[in-house]
Amino acid sequence: GAVVSQHPSWVICKSGTSVKIECRSLDFQATTMFWYRQFPKQSLMLMATSNEGSKATYEQGVEKDKFLINHASLTLSTLTVTSAHPEDSSFYICSASKQDRTDTQYFGPGTRLTVL
Amino acid sequence: GNSVTQMEGPVTLSEEAFLTINCTYTATGYPSLFWYVQYPGEGLQLLLKATKADDKGSNKGFEATYRKETTSFHLEKGSVQVSDSAVYFCALRGTGNQFYFGTGTSLTVIP
Numbered sequence: 001g002a003v004v005s006q007h008p009s010w011v012i013c014k015s016g017t018s019v020k021i022e023c024r025s026l027d028f029q030a031t032t033m034f035w036y037r038q039f040p041k042q043s044l045m046l047m048a049t050s051n052e053g054s055k056a057t058y059e060q061g062v063e064k065d066k067f068l069i070n071h072a073s074l075t076l077s078t079l080t081v082t083s084a085h086p087e088d089s090s091f092y093i094c095s096a097s098k099q100d101r102t103d104t105q106y107f108g109p110g111t112r113l114t115v116l
Numbered sequence: 117g118n119s120v121t122q123m124e125g126p127v128t129l130s131e132e133a134f135l136t137i138n139c140t141y142t143a144t145g146y147p148s149l150f151w152y153v154q155y156p157g158e159g160l161q162l163l164l165k166a167t168k169a170d171d172k173g174s175n176k177g178f179e180a181t182y183r184k185e186t187t188s189f190h191l192e193k194g195s196v197q198v199s200d201s202a203v204y205f206c207a208l209r210g211t212g213n214q215f216y217f218g219t220g221t222s223l224t225v226i227p
Contacts, residue, residue, distance in 0.1 A: 004159075034214060043122075043205065043219040044160075049212065057212075093159070097213060105215060107152075107160040 002028050004096050006108035013084055014116055021079045021111045023094030029074035030096035035067075038091040038110070050077040084115040118143045122206045122218025129196055129225050137191040137221045139180075139206035147208040149173075149182050149189040150215070154203045163191075163204070196225045 003026040013019050023033055031052045036044040048069050049057040056069035066088075068080040077096075081088050093110040123138040141149065151163040151173070164173030169184035178193045189206060206218040 032213060036215075036217075043120075044215075044217040046214050046216065049214055095160075095215070104162055104165075105209075105213075109159040 002096075002098060002104075002106040004094065004106045004108040006092075006094060006111050008111060009109065010112040010114075012114045012116065015085050016083055018080055018082045019084055019113060021081070021092055021094075021113070023077045023079070023096070023108055025075045025096045025106070028096075028098045030077075030098065031074060033071060033077040033094055033096045034105070035069060035077070035079050036093045036095070038093060040091075044093060047079075052077075081113065084113070086115045089113055089115045118147065118208060118210050118216045120206050120208055120216055120218040123221055124219065126222040126224060129223070131198055131225055131227050132195045133225075135191070135193040135196045135200075135223070137204055137206075137223070139189045139191065139218055141187050141189065141206075141208050143187075143208055143210070145211055147210060149180070150207045150209065151178070151180055151189070151191050152205040152207060152217075154205065154220070156202070160205065196223070198225045198227055201225050 005024045007022045033050040035047045038044045047062045050069045050071040052071045071077040095105045095107045119142045121140050148167045150165045152160045153163045164175040166173040166182035172181045180189050180191045201224050203220045203222045205220045207215045
């Protein structure tokens with residue numbers, strides 16, 4: 001089956017620092033990956049669509065300069081939370097779909113970010 | 117725009133009870149509809165899907181029917197098991213392949 005990994009699985013950082021989260025499709029290529037944010041006991045909120053080789057498309061209300069997305073290859077997308085603050089603490093989840101354009105999205109296990 | 121409204125939990129049922137989790141949606145066009153499940157400590161997993169009106173998705177005893185007239189995709193299972201305890205998310209897939217999720221419903225099944 002298709003596997004999506006995320007690294008790190010959890011991270012704690014000081015306020016004002018930047019944190020990079022990686023999302024990898026391990027056994028398939030993904031031209032498009034998605035980044036979500038999940039607050040405790042709440043739903044996943046789509047943040048942005050990451051397109052390989054081009055700029056990411058952000059959902060309304062998501063700060064582009066705050067959440068930098070780079071999709072450098074067909075198997076890797078990164079989300080960098082710049083100048084993190086405590087309100088950025090959350091669970092960040094990525095997903096990817098195979099290039100065969102099926103409906104199936106494969107989700108990563110998520111990254112827990114805590115900003116002190 | 118696209119949105120999903122899902123029955124709030126938590127839901128607690130006894131083993132072998134009947135389960136219904138309501139889900140309604142708002143969408144432009146004709147979206148595909150999904151139910152995802154998240155077991156404790158794990159990522160989201162696809163449970164079932166339906167891609168057009170009147171389609172019924174089914175898997176592991178769970179079923180959901182795509183009702184265009186009521187814009188609903190309610191999840192049902194006739195007899196739940198302890199192993200079904202998880203958080204269930206209703207979702208729709210937009211035209212750009214993005215997913216929009218409901219708030220999730222936590223299910224606990226007690227023996």
